[in-house]
Amino acid sequence: MPRISTYTPDVNVTKDDKLIGTDAAGGTKNFLIEDISRFIKETNAAGIAGQFNFKYKTSNHTNGCMKAISRVVGESPASFVNLSEIHVNKYIYGEPNFSIGKALDILSGRRVIIVDTDDQNNFGIYKIGNPTVIVENNAETDYFKITLGDAAVKHNGSLVHDRVYAIAIYTDDVNFTHHQNNASTIWNINHDLGKFPSVSIKFSSSDTVYTNVGAFAGVEYIDENNLKINLAAAESGYAYLN
Numbered sequence: 001m002p003r004i005s006t007y008t009p010d011v012n013v014t015k016d017d018k019l020i021g022t023d024a025a026g027g028t029k030n031f032l033i034e035d036i037s038r039f040i041k042e043t044n045a046a047g048i049a050g051q052f053n054f055k056y057k058t059s060n061h062t063n064g065c066m067k068a069i070s071r072v073v074g075e076s077p078a079s080f081v082n083l084s085e086i087h088v089n090k091y092i093y094g095e096p097n098f099s100i101g102k103a104l105d106i107l108s109g110r111r112v113i114i115v116d117t118d119d120q121n122n123f124g125i126y127k128i129g130n131p132t133v134i135v136e137n138n139a140e141t142d143y144f145k146i147t148l149g150d151a152a153v154k155h156n157g158s159l160v161h162d163r164v165y166a167i168a169i170y171t172d173d174v175n176f177t178h179h180q181n182n183a184s185t186i187w188n189i190n191h192d193l194g195k196f197p198s199v200s201i202k203f204s205s206s207d208t209v210y211t212n213v214g215a216f217a218g219v220e221y222i223d224e225n226n227l228k229i230n231l232a233a234a235e236s237g238y239a240y241l242n
Helices: 033-043 103-107
Strands: 018-022 028-032 051-056 065-070 083-089 111-116 119-127 132-136 139-147 154-156 164-169 176-190 199-203 219-223 226-241
Touching: 018 033, 028 033, 033 051, 033 164, 051 065, 051 083, 051 103, 103 139, 103 164
Parallel strands: none
Antiparallel strands: 018 028, 051 164, 065 083, 083 139, 111 119, 111 164, 119 154, 132 139, 176 226, 199 226, 219 226
C-alpha cells in the first residue's frame, strides 16, 4: 500500500467522496462525506450551544425522541402552522446517557426555531413557554412539555416522521409596524415581539418620523408584547417598533 503522502490531494470535495476508517464494531470501512455530514448535523456533534436535537416520531417513542401536538384534531404529522406544543425527551438524539433537563431552561420565554437538520426549508419559529416535566400517574416521565405561541412567527411545511429536528434559540432582530387608521389620543399596540422595543412615530399630518419618542409620546409598556402610546392630541399614522 502506497504511503499516504504520495496520494494526490483532492481539492474538489463532494458529498460522494469517501474516507477510510475503522468502524466501532470492528473492521475497516468506507465512510461517505454525506453520511458524516448528516451524523454531525443530527447529533449536534459540533456542540452548538443552545441547540437541542430530537428525532420526531408519530409512534414508538424512545430516548432522543420528540412528540408533536397539533391544534387540528387528528392532524398527524403536525404542520408547523398548526403546531401548539411539543414533548421532548430528556435525552437528546444520539446521547442516550446525557440528560438535558436543566439546560432546556435557557429556552424559557424565548423565540426558537424548530428545523429539519437535513432540510432547512422545513421549519417553524415560535415564542415558547417554560419547559415543564410531564407527570403521569403521579410520577415524572422522561418528557418535557414545551408550549408554543398562539401562531408561528414564520413557518413552512410539516413535521416528517423519523426525521431529526433541531430546536435552537432564534436571534433574528424582529420589528413591528402599527398602522393607526383612526385619529386617537391613545394607540393600543399588540406587537408580540417578546421585548420592550424602541418606538418611532410618523403622523398622517406630517412627513417627519419622530424616533425613540419615549416620554414625548407617553409610551407605556404593558408587558413584553403590548404597549400603549398616549398623545396630547388625536392623531393617526404609523408606529415603528424595533
